[in-house]
Amino acid sequence: MSFVERHGLWSDAQRDAAAEIAGRIEAGDIEVLRFAFPDQHGILRGKTLIASEAVSCLWNGVNMTTTLLAKDTSHKTVFPVFSAGGGFAFEGMQGGADFTIVADPTTFRILPWSPKTGWVLCDAMMADGRPSPLGTRQVLQRAVRQLDTHGLEFVAGLEVEFHAFRLDRENLALADSGQPGTPPTVSLLSHGHQYLTELRYDRVEPLMELLRTNLQALGLPLRSLEVEFGPSQFELTFGPTAGTTPADTMVLLRSAVKQICQRHGYHATFMCRPRIPNVMSSGWHLHQSLRERSTGRNAFVPTEPGAPLSPLGMAYLGGLKAHARGAAALASPTVNGYRRYRPMSLAPDRASWARDNRGAMLRVLGAVGDPASRIENRVGEPTANPYLYLASQLFSGLDGIERRLDPGPSADAPYETQADPLPRSLGEAMQCLREDPVLREQLGRGFVDYLCHIKDAEIARFNLEVTEWEHREYFDLF
Template structure:
């Protein structure tokens, strides 16, 4: 794939008039006894990139940003010849991390190039989508369900469940499994609460070694920042305990994989736009909500390249069975009520749950693309039809992609979603090329299965 030497014209991120009243990074650091700041941004894959900045340089970080070689940092639309990314911190994302390391804090940053927000940066992409919503007097609220595995390395270099006694084929909600991992789960939960995230549940999920830890919904940007921070925090706590925390969608063939389900709603100020008690379809939704769902369904195949962005994602999404008896990964673009076989579930009339995302998803791109799809549905008054029957059966429903390559093809065939990242088709093409290359890199490697199946077949 050819690196992008120069991107499209960046979209200016709107300035917040309240910013002048916020404390500076130094003031936040002094308040929270912080000595070092992780100035953090993510590339297209969602990988957190940081520099450790001493508080003595906080003013420089805030005034001019911290410089990174974008090409070295990862997939973010730059080549080795391009100017530095200067990442500017967002004080609203300030997170003291004393529970990991005394005197440490993290702040999420927006990459800029030559004085303008860099349109390939995922956090900038989400900001641009939220600005489009704001122009219509809409805000987006998002809740994220974070699933992951706690594993350990084996002597032969493989992986195994972190808890040796976690062997049941049906361990979901198992009280003993949660209790055996009490120290890890409560350490993470306490960290979330110390940061003000309102952790409200921690449970054993469907697979041996798999857990979910929930925190309260918030505005889309805040929730995306928290997903990035949560992955980092959970990984570091697990590392300290001698475990490996994995958000890989499907690390085990026979077990269900890890999703990243998103609960989405739109608001006008303090007024929710999705509920309607008079809904004759029985789900308690407004016409705005049905248009939003219509957009998600219409663009469902193309969205998958952002919601399920790895080769491994489609081992989860298209698994035929698991030892527990269910995959919890919908294969059709359908919607329904409180039914987990649908790609869009409506647990209550105040929100919709998009269930096709997985643990590898970049939350900024997941939210931006889903919100753009929903907004297109509202603009076009797309009617999703009647809710699907249980099991995801619906006449005319679109099949979701079978592989990452199918997802890339679906993105390229959908002009609306291809052009939704910072409003420019070129960025969608860049992302599609990244994912196409990823697929063929995997496809060109000979696997153990191929050797076992074909070596002496003829």
């Protein structure tokens, strides 16, 4: 009996999808299959199996070392994995033992840029068939199940900003190795500051067409390709999807864009604020609503003239606002991301909401009879682990619904309205997460401690570095 059968891990739809993948492998359509899982940072990791091995591994999973779950963003292991317990509060992590990633066959794709290569997203499971307590996709799945009990379904659309450059030099000399190594040397594709001008778009059309054709071939719900304000900065927008699909879309999107660009002489980065002159920060704007499972109706549509959203929508909004500080670490999980929060910058600096105002953290778009009524959260950066970011929204919004929280009046002057300030650093954000009882309970106390330990290690490494600003400011003066 296979691992999947033994532990009852698949639905009928997943079994059918697995059989279809096996059929395509046997027909010769696929020569290798990539098994990928999103790690704690939302980075895809996994193994590539040749066709003759892939069918069996669909049903039995692929073994991975648990140290992959113990790494920070430099890929350094920051837990004492060879000590008793491996530095974790549960069994199965000591000594770099194995865990198993199990495919979700309904996520299968053919990668259009890699001949006869299939791709499938996986969930992290312990060796005994239990979901890994550290599996971030399962965190969002749990949040979605909680929403099910209310007869509601999560719907989200994505607006994702990023930078793409011409790749001048990969910097792969021996001296460039390290953890991390020397980043590539790049040059601009556009000077920037000509937001949405047609001539700028036409100049970068070769890249845009390269991305469009590949992303559409992947089946992603791409809506638009845009020239953003900053130098070599762009934006992709995606239509609304439900449940965990928006997060699955985001992890595949980031990996796909980077792979496509690398193969064609470009370098793409979702880093919030790259160190280039005249840079503009990149954000990830998350449009979200809830719909009734029984009718498919958008539950945020207001029924009273002049109301921003329905009462349920306003309570959900109240939850997002109440937990904005605690959720900030999941929306913006890097040291670099906190350089974006500044007044008068189209990025929020405090926990406020407003009707159709891009200066507020929570931009509300709603009207009687408008099926697209929704909340746009503008706090996220595009490096966020999408499963944790979306889960933080659901846990916060559900708390607002259950407690009928009032979000207060619209902040029509969002950079002047009195409101709780968003954290100004990753360290402050992690402390806010630790102190938010609802998010700590919903995410799991052990999971929050685990995530904070990893981020504390990153912050400690950052604090050991002497920045160029410090050197320029003090080296000659003192």
